[in-house]
Amino acid sequence: MERTWVDMSKSLVSHREDTFRSRCSIARSLELVGDKWTLLIIRDLLWHGKHTFQDLQSSDEHIPSNILSQRLKKLVDWGLVQREAYQHRPVRYAYHLTKAGQALEPALLQIMGWGHAYLDGGRYDPKSGKSVSAKRRSS
């Protein structure tokens, strides 16, 4: 974690071979999103119109602020997210997904689908912007 705040728009390719455990794309992806929080941040940026630190912090799962801070840095560092001041005096920041970040949507949808089917969770429809609560299964 010695990378500084300011250096953004790092390309994903700059982190390479040496960084990863193996050549497997799944293993590599997991190094970035293989934890309990990262994909939730991406979910909020992607679907729930949350773009400020506060917004992101206030989701149902209540991510601790230090973790949110770390994760955002990592995501910016890896080029999935861009951070920019959307106003000065006082300066306020907004986070947005880059193309690479948005490209995780299909994966997110699949994971959601699985959770809906097997863990009885809700489903969110990006088209309609509505989420459907799971109905109790009959058995």
Next chain:
Amino acid sequence: MERTWVDMSKSLVSHREDTFRSRCSIARSLELVGDKWTLLIIRDLLWHGKHTFQDLQSSDEHIPSNILSQRLKKLVDWGLVQREAYQHRPVRYAYHLTKAGQALEPALLQIMGWGHAYLDGGRYDPKSGKSVSAKRRSS
């Protein structure tokens, strides 16, 4: 971790509401597979014909044996994986995905696709059983 070894074929529904951080299917799924190792185990069970403890331990990413042990227990516990002795004298065990476990394949494929596109990793084709190394990008 007080559940015993023997109790298998637990349904996923037995873990419920109280267990989860929120109703979100993604958050719920991440409680199960939201770490650096679990999906790799599923990858190996699903595509690479690895079914014994040793097989799973010997993948490229070198999961520590205690973690593998924990994860397998959790997966069995949640009904994604079944454990059975495939031979006695000496007793040897095999792990196999249940329906619920297999249902993660589309998610896995999407994650792999993303890693292939953005992290320069390899891609595995379940149809052909072959994996393709990523080619260096031109830029």
Next chain:
DNA sequence: ACCAGTGACTTGCAAAATGCAAGCGACTTA
């Protein structure tokens, strides 16, 4: 000028998870 308030973080510290090496128990084969 003073003070409460807000947004975006950081810091300190306790608790939990991870990683590594070594060990163990049942069994087999030489």
Next chain:
DNA sequence: TAAGTCGCTTGCATTTTGCAAGTCACTGGT
């Protein structure tokens, strides 16, 4: 009897998490 294999478990050091509190820059009200 000795050595080897498989499927784990144990101990312990390191790392990551989680929670609460604090900081810093600024604003808006009195």
